[in-house]
Amino acid sequence: MPDAPVILADEPGSFAHGVLSARHPALIRAVRDAFPYGPGQRRALEELLAGATQGVIEPLGTEDDEQWARWGARQYLGRSWFEVPFLWSESYFYRRLLQAVGYFGPGGWQGIDPFRPFKLAELDAPETDEELAALDRLAERPLDEQARALLHGSLWGNRADLGFRLSAPGAPMAVTRLVADDSEVLWSLLPADTLCLVADNAGRELIPDLLLLDHLLRHGQARRVLLQVKAHPYYISDATTADVVDAVRRLTGAEGAAAGAGERLWTAMDEGRLEVLAHPFSCAPLPYADMPEDLRTEFAAADLTIFKGDLNYRRLVGDRLYPPTTPFADVTACFPGPVAALRTLKSDVIVGLDPDTEAALVAAEEQRWRTSGAHALIQVRPSRVK
Numbered sequence: 001m002p003d004a005p006v007i008l009a010d011e012p013g014s015f016a017h018g019v020l021s022a023r024h025p026a027l028i029r030a031v032r033d034a035f036p037y038g039p040g041q042r043r044a045l046e047e048l049l050a051g052a053t054q055g056v057i058e059p060l061g062t063e064d065d066e067q068w069a070r071w072g073a074r075q076y077l078g079r080s081w082f083e084v085p086f087l088w089s090e091s092y093f094y095r096r097l098l099q100a101v102g103y104f105g106p107g108g109w110q111g112i113d114p115f116r117p118f119k120l121a122e123l124d125a126p127e128t129d130e131e132l133a134a135l136d137r138l139a140e141r142p143l144d145e146q147a148r149a150l151l152h153g154s155l156w157g158n159r160a161d162l163g164f165r166l167s168a169p170g171a172p173m174a175v176t177r178l179v180a181d182d183s184e185v186l187w188s189l190l191p192a193d194t195l196c197l198v199a200d201n202a203g204r205e206l207i208p209d210l211l212l213l214d215h216l217l218r219h220g221q222a223r224r225v226l227l228q229v230k231a232h233p234y235y236i237s238d239a240t241t242a243d244v245v246d247a248v249r250r251l252t253g254a255e256g257a258a259a260g261a262g263e264r265l266w267t268a269m270d271e272g273r274l275e276v277l278a279h280p281f282s283c284a285p286l287p288y289a290d291m292p293e294d295l296r297t298e299f300a301a302a303d304l305t306i307f308k309g310d311l312n313y314r315r316l317v318g319d320r321l322y323p324p325t326t327p328f329a330d331v332t333a334c335f336p337g338p339v340a341a342l343r344t345l346k347s348d349v350i351v352g353l354d355p356d357t358e359a360a361l362v363a364a365e366e367q368r369w370r371t372s373g374a375h376a377l378i379q380v381r382p383s384r385v386k
């Protein structure tokens, strides 16, 4: 199983190749058109557009090259973006994009999130109002029904991923049966003293994540929550601390039950019961098997860690082409504490399916089910690594 092939992007027609050859250029153009950037930034974006599709991987030329060398850059510099691990080249692409727009400074554009206009549009969308209004009706239901609905809201919220929508604008939005559902195991791990949630997208994914966390805190299912977000803008819509603040403010500014949740989340942050963390490894181009010791210690101390979304799943289990029936517990064996994944399927990696489920998916869709975003899973490994 450790010898399952690492995913590269060198095969035309593959999902990974499509991300590098089509999604990344579309993203550069979208960012370029969303800001009144100056000539230097525009030139840097044009250079990245050409370099990331036809050129080779080049050093950053900043002190961050040392960090990237520790993350494996030396073996990839000078090679085509398509020939190195997909997880690595994608991550480096986001680092280069931020550099092109001046995010890391110095200068007036330092810290300006190039994806913010897209994230804010999500928060302001009428669909967000509808989802928040639905909370008033949910509040009348029994508590366990509320919990299950909020878990599914958080899970399916993972389709609100702007990168995915760049390359699959008409993707099916129908809710299908889960391809794996360990939700009963997940509930059996609660109440937890410390619950860690490794967040994925801002906006319409983060809002239901926060609503789930509010429910768990409010009803004694978690005494304390650590919310791990990205250290800088990443994979377009991934949540940073600024996005958490925007989402909580969106809730406090709403009406009815949503506003109540927003107030409670605000207070929980005030009191340290909900803590936002942004470890530098959150944006590393590596699987969690390679996480640094301080982060491992933090996860080891949590009673349960929930990984949201596709990218976090790839990093949790390893970005490899496993046989789909490979046990989830095997590929997460190096994770120190009880761990769960809530994810819609938007890339080739998949483990933990039973043979019948895999066969039915292949019979109905060939391999399209892996990347269409129409399927989802809840997988849990309840045991702690000794």
Ligand SMILES: O=P(O)(O)OC[C@@]1(O)O[C@H](CO)[C@@H](O)[C@@H]1O
Binding pocket: 019, 090, 158, 161, 163, 164, 200, 201, 235, 308, 309, 310, 311, 312, 314, 346, 347
């Ligand atoms: O992590 P998320 O937001 O659920 O999905 C991230 C994603 O859209 O981007 C990657 C490809 O660029 C894939 O992991 C997946 O398709």
